[in-house]
Amino acid sequence: MKVKIKISNIKAIDMLKFKKLGEEREKAIETSYTDKVVYSYPINELAKVLHPKSMKVMVTNIIKETNDTKTIVFKRLNNEPFPPFRAGQYVVLDAKIKGVSYKRSYSISSSPKNLDQISITVRAVRDGIVSNYLVKELTLNTDMVLEGPFGTFTYNSLRDKKQILALVGGSGITPIMSLARAIYDKVENCDLTILYGEKTYADILFKDELDKICRECENVRVKYILSDEKSSIYDTGYISKEQISEYELGSYSYFVCGPVHFYHHLDKIFQELDIPNKYIRHDIYKECEVGLHHNKYTLTVLTDNKEIDIPCYEDEPILKALENASIKAPSKCLVGVCGFCRSKLIKGKVKTDYTYVRGSDINNDYLHPCVSYPLSDVTIKLCK
């Protein structure tokens, strides 16, 4: 049954109007102005300011913090300020060492208030190629390339409790230091208590400044805890359940930053204390892992229409094998979270971490090479 639509207020000439649709459009075009098309939009420009592809920088200062730790201060070569960032974010540094390019992510330790320069703070770890280079060999005025800022280890007033209990292991203090400075500079508006675990008194980073901030700013407190040294002034041992329970449960968000075993230690405590996920934020901090080069395999890399065979080791991430062979591969966070190194496994077996790999990517054999270890000869295809 077809309806015959009788439409009183649409006139008979409307049939003709259909044919005219195209003509009307023609006319609209012909009567429009002929000036050149200007592709200039403030928000697109702002996007570039906030998210530059990369930044050429120069080392303007190197500050010795402790025996094995230095703060490196950068300014941009074009003299522009750095993009605004949130305390807790990181940058990716591209370090050229003996002709090989190494990309590493470091939390920004400086305050978001001053964007003319930013700093990272690096502790030399045993066998760490990049950290040892940065701490022991880097000189003033060296030109480098930074990407970022990236990362979500930041305070969010809609999600987090206003009171933050930062649980810090060793050089994991760096993003929290940025937060303390941000609160001091009134850029962030939250209340911060830091439980800062270090090996010994002499290893404590930023102690003078932290103490000063605590004295002058009522919203920041710090408590030092030494694991490898007896002390009559400071708590000793590992950060414990009891110490955490001293801060009223249900009133804090917990920001955790430290080495992997530190996370495991705290995760157990959080579980025992029944603290919901919502209140626990982990930074993507990870110790530099150095393999013992057991079980060598061949990694075949498909990139730029080429097939390249390189060695790889069971105990080293595939991304590291690419780096050692100077094969340019996309990467950012290095701990499997950001997905920027996402590549396709074509052949072979790997041990990998799928936590942050998209479901359909897993179904289509994609993985994140920064957290993938070969268990056989492996072929991967880079996404670039």
Added chain:
Amino acid sequence: MEYDAIVIGAGNGGLVSALTLQKQGKNVLLLESNNVPGGVATSFYRGRFEFEASLHEMCQFGGDTRSGDVRELFKRLGILDKVEVKELDETFHVITLDTNEEYEMPVGIDNFIKKMEEYVPNSTKSMEDFFELCDECKRAMNYLNESKGNPDKEVLKTSYPNFMVVASHSLQTVLEALKMPKKAQAILTTYWVYLGSPAPYISFVHYAIMLYSYVVNKPVISLNRSHELSLALFEEFTRLNGTSKFLTEVKEIIVDKGAVKGVVTSDNHIYKSNIVIANVSPNLVYGRLIPQAKVPKKARQLTNARILGARGVCVYLGLNKSPEELGLKNYSYFIYHTLDSKKEFERMTHLKSDNLVGVVLNNANPNCSPKGTTILYLTSLYFSKVFSDIATKDNYFELKEAIAENLIATFEQATKTNIFEAIEEIEVATPLTFARYTNHPDGVIYGYLAKKSDNLLPRIMNMFNENYIKGLYFVGGFGPRLSGYSSTYLSGEMAALQALKEMGDESEN
């Protein structure tokens, strides 16, 4: 390197164009500036949540028995078995803030009409007429597509007379003409934000086809997020030996004597081809990628005549309670101050507008997040450059958080739920985010505003006359079929078929 075709941008339109051509044995180069295919048809992780970046629900998909155009397209492209989709049994749930109204509409024409009669007595007749008319419009559009720009006037007159009468009119005009009660008109118009144009502007045919598809074919979601749809297209393209380059931006389209000759990428590679399919905006192409002296006057006039469409803010929330615990029963919630689309369109030129669409992903896809959690996303549109006017590098973080707070508060008020206390993860995308990932002018997400001569029919009727540069085609939300998943997919095939024709013509010469 010379290619049969180069596709700029691996969004929905670009992916379908690339695959369609590759499947025809052409040698295609697909260029994408990001590191994943899909453009905004993708997903991302925060904490333990894999968020859908943009898809609310697809129309024109359907199931086995009511197979829609997009499903048929996926079948032709050989990817239908690579995607897991689910049909929904509701269309929309709309709540008004100022007038405290609430309407929930089902799928199926009979159910829809019945429900409308419950809400608006004596609406049945006009609703029946409306769906009859929808059906005719849908068939007429299929005919227009098949006729490839040369419809037989007699066929149009005899087979699609009602279509011919309404084709040039707005949604509002035709609903009035159908003597549909005002309240029914208002409820029926709920989906207007999906097309980003209010009832007095949007073409009746365009709206009718969308609503009809949602009611008849049912809304469809992709169970593994839209990333799976994008990936299915991309993987098939790769399997057929298509060439792709990620993290590669195009900085120039080479034009010589009024025809495209190839592209230059930002790493200064030159790729040659006589066909370039742009899944980016004409503003970018004519304003930056092609040297001004080589942009024809008409192309400049057309681009200057158009109005940018909706910008958007999207708040992605991972909640640590289940939908039941939160008290959220529906999949999609349309929240407006009133049901007057024109009035709300005006309101949405201001940043303080809190009209929004909320989607509770778990209510369609229960396993999309860990047990006891919910993925909720809230999208609000702006029909002006107001976000650009206000955002600066110094206030951007604050602005983002303030807008998100406002939208969440509105959603709480409308649905009488507590959301804030359950937020475990939150991410906010703004026009700046979309500008960053898509390069679209002012970060628009819906292409050009569908109004007057820039509505669906005039765009399609003139698309064959608007190839001002030989070999250059546009797909995606700025293309001839306007924005939305189904439209952009179909635009990709349309351009590919045009390009194939052009290639064929050339070989004959």
